[in-house]
Amino acid sequence: MLKRILIVDDDSNIRRIVAMALTDDSPYEVHAVSSGEAALLAIARQPVDLLFTDIRMPGMSGLELVQHVRELDPKTAVIVFTVSPEDLTPERAAELQIDCLLEKPISPERMRLAVDLLLDPIKLLPRPSQRRGAEGTSPPSTAPTRAPAAPPQPPAPKMPPPSSTRPVSPLPERSGDQGAPVTMQLPTGRPSWRGRTYSSAQIHAMRLALKEIVMEPDVQCVLLADISGIVLTHWSRRRDINVTAVAALAAGNTQAFAEIGRNLGQRQLGHLVIHEGPEQSIIVVTVAKLLLLIAIGPTVSLGWARLATLRACDEILHVVRDGSDKEH
Structure with missing residues (x-):
């Protein structure tokens, strides 16, 4: 089943750039909306695997949106991006269980790496043929359909383990x-x-x-x-x-x-x-x-x-x- 991603930004150009970066040759189903209010309605109708949101938006801010999403489904992976990283303190990030903070402008490669690390970490591991090559066994002559994880340039964003393995605190009983x-x-x-x-x-x-x-x-x-x-x-x-x-x-x-x-x-x-x-x-x-x-x-x-x-x-x-x- 395709993993679902929702992009939230009031800037239509940003939405288009992020959507293109995440849909190009990817296993993801990507949707985009222009406000936190629209995002909340969309998620209530159909949950997503990853929320990719700006912080500063008219009306509901990105952090308010994350708070509501956490209450609806604490397992949703969250990436926030902003031109001002000081908008998100480490304490607030920990409180909202935000997985990754990206600073604008963001390269498509950096965005894709952050998303893959959260939603499809197995794709970043070397395939058996590559592991055999590293142990001295000649790899097959056919070219791989997808390159392994990119070398350490640019540096990967700092984030906790992927949401699939991230411990999630149980919701308090209502x-x-x-x-x-x-x-x-x-x-x-x-x-x-x-x-x-x-x-x-x-x-x-x-x-x-x-x-x-x-x-x-x-x-x-x-x-x-x-x-x-x-x-x-x-x-x-x-x-x-x-x-x-x-x-x-x-x-x-x-x-x-x-x-x-x-x-x-x-x-x-x-x-x-x-x-x-x-x-x-x-x-x-x-x-x-x-x-x-x-x-x-x-x-x-x-x-x-x-x-x-x-x-x-x-x-x-x-x-x-x-x-x-x-x-x-």
């Missing part, structure tokens, strides 16, 4: 696997990727703001996350909901709608989206750099749900503002 209904919240003082920190008291107050919605019998899921998709708290009647994936997709969808609005000439971007379906309707609203998602069944009035959601957002906004006032 409280959602223990039974429904479920609540989940971050430890006290945990910051979002945008740098905002919420105390346990604030998160508790936000949960209380959602009480009216949660008490409705046919409300199926309520999820509160920061605007980059990091879950703050959630409640669900089902145990099989992957709230991490739902939050990440909602964040990507929100960013996508914002970009659509800008391209259509909106001066003031909308903050509420309703996806109406025969079995379930989904409301997504943004408030104070937070994201609130509510899934309701067919017996719940959309009008009531919309008003209840807006009331909850007002209360959440007060919680956030009160916390900001105390900080100052």
